[in-house]
Amino acid sequence: MEQVSQQQSPPAKRPTIADIAKIVGVSKVSVSNALNGQPGVSDATRAKIAAVAEELGFVRNSAARALSGAKAAAVGLALCRPARMLGTEPFFMELIGGIEKVLSDASYSLALQVVSDHERGLEAYRRWWGERHIDGAILVDLRRDDARVPALEEMGLPTVVIGHPSGSGRLTPVWSDDAAAVRETLEYLAALGHRRVGRIAGLTGLVHTAIRDEAFTAACADLGLDALPTVHTDYTGEEGARATRRLLLSPTRPTAILYDNDITAVAGLSVAQELGLSVPRDLSLVAWDDSPLAQVVRPPLTALSRDIHAYGAHAARTLLDLIAGRPVTGYEDQAPQLTPRGSTAAPPAR
Amino acid sequence: MEQVSQQQSPPAKRPTIADIAKIVGVSKVSVSNALNGQPGVSDATRAKIAAVAEELGFVRNSAARALSGAKAAAVGLALCRPARMLGTEPFFMELIGGIEKVLSDASYSLALQVVSDHERGLEAYRRWWGERHIDGAILVDLRRDDARVPALEEMGLPTVVIGHPSGSGRLTPVWSDDAAAVRETLEYLAALGHRRVGRIAGLTGLVHTAIRDEAFTAACADLGLDALPTVHTDYTGEEGARATRRLLLSPTRPTAILYDNDITAVAGLSVAQELGLSVPRDLSLVAWDDSPLAQVVRPPLTALSRDIHAYGAHAARTLLDLIAGRPVTGYEDQAPQLTPRGSTAAPPAR
DNA sequence: ATCGGTTGGTTAACCGATTAAGGCGTGAAG
DNA sequence: CTTCACGCCTTAATCGGTTAACCAACCGAT
Numbered sequence: 001m002e003q004v005s006q007q008q009s010p011p012a013k014r015p016t017i018a019d020i021a022k023i024v025g026v027s028k029v030s031v032s033n034a035l036n037g038q039p040g041v042s043d044a045t046r047a048k049i050a051a052v053a054e055e056l057g058f059v060r061n062s063a064a065r066a067l068s069g070a071k072a073a074a075v076g077l078a079l080c081r082p083a084r085m086l087g088t089e090p091f092f093m094e095l096i097g098g099i100e101k102v103l104s105d106a107s108y109s110l111a112l113q114v115v116s117d118h119e120r121g122l123e124a125y126r127r128w129w130g131e132r133h134i135d136g137a138i139l140v141d142l143r144r145d146d147a148r149v150p151a152l153e154e155m156g157l158p159t160v161v162i163g164h165p166s167g168s169g170r171l172t173p174v175w176s177d178d179a180a181a182v183r184e185t186l187e188y189l190a191a192l193g194h195r196r197v198g199r200i201a202g203l204t205g206l207v208h209t210a211i212r213d214e215a216f217t218a219a220c221a222d223l224g225l226d227a228l229p230t231v232h233t234d235y236t237g238e239e240g241a242r243a244t245r246r247l248l249l250s251p252t253r254p255t256a257i258l259y260d261n262d263i264t265a266v267a268g269l270s271v272a273q274e275l276g277l278s279v280p281r282d283l284s285l286v287a288w289d290d291s292p293l294a295q296v297v298r299p300p301l302t303a304l305s306r307d308i309h310a311y312g313a314h315a316a317r318t319l320l321d322l323i324a325g326r327p328v329t330g331y332e333d334q335a336p337q338l339t340p341r342g343s344t345a346a347p348p349a350r
Numbered sequence: 351m352e353q354v355s356q357q358q359s360p361p362a363k364r365p366t367i368a369d370i371a372k373i374v375g376v377s378k379v380s381v382s383n384a385l386n387g388q389p390g391v392s393d394a395t396r397a398k399i400a401a402v403a404e405e406l407g408f409v410r411n412s413a414a415r416a417l418s419g420a421k422a423a424a425v426g427l428a429l430c431r432p433a434r435m436l437g438t439e440p441f442f443m444e445l446i447g448g449i450e451k452v453l454s455d456a457s458y459s460l461a462l463q464v465v466s467d468h469e470r471g472l473e474a475y476r477r478w479w480g481e482r483h484i485d486g487a488i489l490v491d492l493r494r495d496d497a498r499v500p501a502l503e504e505m506g507l508p509t510v511v512i513g514h515p516s517g518s519g520r521l522t523p524v525w526s527d528d529a530a531a532v533r534e535t536l537e538y539l540a541a542l543g544h545r546r547v548g549r550i551a552g553l554t555g556l557v558h559t560a561i562r563d564e565a566f567t568a569a570c571a572d573l574g575l576d577a578l579p580t581v582h583t584d585y586t587g588e589e590g591a592r593a594t595r596r597l598l599l600s601p602t603r604p605t606a607i608l609y610d611n612d613i614t615a616v617a618g619l620s621v622a623q624e625l626g627l628s629v630p631r632d633l634s635l636v637a638w639d640d641s642p643l644a645q646v647v648r649p650p651l652t653a654l655s656r657d658i659h660a661y662g663a664h665a666a667r668t669l670l671d672l673i674a675g676r677p678v679t680g681y682e683d684q685a686p687q688l689t690p691r692g693s694t695a696a697p698p699a700r
Numbered sequence: 701a702t703c704g705g706t707t708g709g710t711t712a713a714c715c716g717a718t719t720a721a722g723g724c725g726t727g728a729a730g
Numbered sequence: 731c732t733t734c735a736c737g738c739c740t741t742a743a744t745c746g747g748t749t750a751a752c753c754a755a756c757c758g759a760t
Contacts, residue, residue: 014480016716027740032717040738059480063422064716066413067745074461081447093443097431100464104474109483111424112462114450124454130364130409133459237646263642270648292613293643296587298620366746377710382747392708414746417715 015056023052035060066132075103075319076111076134078121080141090262090291091308092140095162098312099138106320108135122148129157136160136323138315142167143205160319162311165330167207172322173330174315178208179215181304181336182258185286186219188338189256193346194284196226198247198254200240200264204232212260228254233264240264244271248283255347256284262294265301269343280345290339299342306336365406373402385410416482425453425669426461426484428471430491440612440641441658442490445512448662449488456670458485472498479507486510486673488665492517493555510669512661515680517557522672523680524665528558529565531654531686532608535636536569538688539606543696544634546576548597548604550590550614554582562610578604583614590614594621598633605697606634612644615651619693630695640689649692656686 017031024031026045034041034049035058041049052058066072077099079092096110103110111134113124118141125148128134135158139148142163149169152159161168164175189197199216202209213230220227228247233239240263247254248271259265265287269279277283279299287294290305314331321328367381374381376395384391384399385408391399402408416422427449429442446460453460461484463474468491475498478484485508489498492513499519502509511518514525539547549566552559563580570577578597583589590613597604598621609615615637619629627633629649637644640655664681671678 018716028717029719029741030739032719033739036718042738045738057480059477061417061716062481062483063413063416064745065718067411067417067716067747068718072413090440096462097464100462104463104465109474109478110462111459112446112450113454113459114447115454124459127409128459130407131412133412237642241646263646266643267646270646273648292587293616296591296613296617296620297647298623368746378747379711379749380709382749383709386748390708395708411746414715415748417717417746418748 014061015053015058016061017058020049020052020056020058023056024048071135071323072132073107074109074111074134075136075138075316075323076113076125076128077138077140078113078115078124080115080118080121090293091289094291094308095140095312095315098309098314099316100312101309102313102316102320108320118143118146118148122151125152125157126155129155136319138162138319139171142207144207144210146207158319158322160315160322162315163207164211166211168330172318172328174311174318174333175330176306176311176333177335178212181338182212182215183219184335184338185258185304186216186223186225188340189258189284189286189344190223190225192256192284192344194225194256195347196228196252196254196256198228198257199230200243200247200257200259200268201230201232202235202260209260216258226252226254228252233260235261235264237263237267240267241271244268245275248272248275248277255282256286256344258286258288260288262287262289262291262301262303265303266293266297269297269301280343282348284344284347286338286344288336295341302341302344303339304336305339306334310334364411365403365408366411367408370399370402370406370408373406374398421485421673422482423457424459424461424484425486425488425666425673426463426475426478427488427490428463428465428474430465430468430471440643441639444641444658445490445662445665448659448664449666450662451659452663452666452670458670468493468496468498472501475502475507476505479505486669488512488669489521492557494557494560496557508669508672510665510672512665513557514561516561518680522668522678524661524668524683525680526656526661526683527685528562529568531688532562532565533569534685534688535608535654536566536573536575538690539608539634539636539694540573540575542606542634542694544575544606545697546578546602546604546606548578548607549580550593550597550607550609550618551580551582552585552610559610566608576602576604578602583610585611585614587613587617590617591621594618595625598622598625598627605632606636606694608636608638610638612637612639612641612651612653615653616643616647619647619651630693632698634694634697636688636694638686645691652691652694653689654686655689656684660684 017028021028021031030041031049034046100110111128115121115124125137137157137159139159139161142161149171153170159171161171161173165173217227231243233243265285269285272279272283279285287301287303290303294301294303311333314333318328318331367378371378371381380391381399384396450460461478465471465474475487487507487509489509489511492511499521503520509521511521511523515523567577581593583593615635619635622629622633629635635651637651637653640653644651644653661683664683668678668681
């Protein structure tokens with residue numbers, strides 16, 4: 001394959017406002033003002049400048065603009081995931097899609113970095129902020145006593161935390177009421193007649209895991225359900241399968257299981273079928289997050305669905321408000337909605 | 351919820367090289383040279399400067415640096431996907447993970463934008479390049495006669511195309527031999543005894559779809575297999591299910607189906623089971639791309655696996671070479687490897 | 701004693717945009 | 731007739747770093 005794919009950047013001088021100024025016969029400042037919609041330029045001049053800029057294919061040099069104290073027009077997101085796990089989480093791509101939508105409508109861009117742990121994530125924020133590469137940040141995967149929260153507070157970097165206010169310190173939170181969703185689900189299962197339910201959760205350290213854990217225990221107590229001890233996983237199919245096997249082989253087998261994401265739920269479904277259990281006749285399953293995945297397996301999974309795209313969009317919008325200095329108090333998104341499908345039914349008669 | 355989550359950026363003046371210079375008692379230039387490892391600074395001075403910089407928590411202002419003609423230390427990636435489809439593709443998150451790894455090791459960051467179509471993607475590249483926000487770009491979802499290729503060529507933006515050289519023009523391609531993978535799969539199915547095979551493909555416009563289409567037809571002819579007409583989908587579970595149903599209900603039902611991604615394969619598996627077909631006894635399925643998803647369903651799917659993370663890493667590395675002006679000829683990655691699992695077996699006896 | 705080269709530094713100019721401050725007509729108000 | 735305000739535009743300074751050009755020691759070799 002004899003590819004000649006060399007490229008060379010021609011020394012093509014990009015047009016600057018000075019070039020435009022010279023052609024139009026005004027000063028740089030007038031050009032700057034005209035192009036930014038600032039007052040102090042007549043409509044005639046403004047039109048002429050716009051025309052010349054258009055003709056020259058002028059693009060603002062954001063470096064120069066940033067240097068002059070203006071905004072960087074970008075926000076940062078450091079995703080703390082072992083790279084191998086990224087693909088398994090439809091959640092993040094959807095979230096990013098939502099964030100991106102709002103940002104690009106505001107001509108903001110998203111600086112994304114995938115890092116191995118929170119410490120390196122913090123480094124990324126620090127570097128971006130120090131370099132004035134970003135005007136704000138979005139924090140995800142909030143943990144209990146998350147060291148990043150005080151660090152970002154101290155840095156003074158406008159930040160939106162995707163996570164419950166209880167863990168976001170003085171940073172602005174955007175969250176949804178996971179506890180309510182857990183309650184709703186358990187009420188539904190109780191109404192179907194289930195008495196013993198299990199829960200296969202995500203990583204222990206995460207704030208939302210803890211919140212769901214507590215809500216699960218509390219709601220079970222309220223409803224008089226037997227709650228099996230929650231099993232924590234790393235969200236992967238393997239651990240989901242293992243945890244499900246453990247629950248189903250225990251002497252106190254549950255008649256329903258609530259999962260913390262969809263991949264573990266699908267894995268659990270497979271395990272149940274392997275063990276000769278019919279879903280939903282012998283066992284009911286509920287997945288958290290309603291990706292296409294949950295709808296494509298048989299039976300389709302009853303799921304706690306939420307509009308992740310909108311969730312990301314709200315976070316981005318809140319961050320833009322924060323950056324613009326508009327008053328912001330945090331945003332509580334809609335709680336996940338229970339979407340019953342084929343994986344839940346009344347438990348088998350005793 | 352009475353949140354007081356206001357933040358204010360304290361007018362905390364970040365330290366500049368001028369501050370360091372004053373403290374150490376040298377000129378700005380010496381500081382700049384010292385910090386960049388340029389010659390012309392004694393080791394003693396260099397150490398002193400480094401110490402002060404460290405103590406002050408100095409971070410380079412990339413805007414100023416970029417303004418002075420240096421690199422932006424970032425590359426751009428515009429992902430052209432309807433937002434709703436993002437989550438369904440583990441491929442991209444893995445790819446981004448691989449790209450990111452290499453970039454961050456080189457202290458480069460990734461500017462990411464999710465756009466609705468290629469035209470807006472091109473706009474993003476144009477803006478980034480014009481603003482000198484990026485030094486290079488990565489192009490994905492290469493289409494036949496992709497308008498972005500000549501546009502990027504003309505812009506002189508160093509670009510790596512993730513896709514076959516046949517469509518990358520003078521831009522640098524990074525690709526894998528999909529045709530070989532198709533051949534390998536069909537040889538395997540033929541060896542198992544299959545005579546009639548179907549293929550459920552991705553979007554028609556994409557270069558790699560066309561390449562796989564051709565390879566499929568050619569290999570079937572070589573091996574004396576009956577190839578059913580390829581059905582194209584948009585990679586979603588719904589279309590995958592619909593296409594599978596069509597294939598399975600046709601008078602010339604295939605005994606094996608090759609899918610272009612894993613979500614359609616999983617959907618196909620469900621459809622087969624719904625129709626009372628046992629996989630792999632009555633029907634063999636092969637998925638393209640080996641995400642955790644393929645391993646979590648029952649039976650686990652035979653898949654064409656490839657190291658997507660490495661794929662992304664190669665692309666990023668190639669791009670960095672290109673940016674640095676090192677000679678680059680494109681990179682052919684390893685072809686996808688057939689990983690037999692439980693979804694393939696000999697066809698039912700006639 | 702002088703020349704040339706290296707070492708370790710200096711000052712000045714510049715990148716491209718923005719903000720601050722000021723000038724100069726013109727029309728209206730006092 | 732002055733004064734003030736305004737609209738429109740200009741010049742100057744600035745952001746923080748890089749590059750270019752130059753300079754002063756000091757070395758050894760001629």
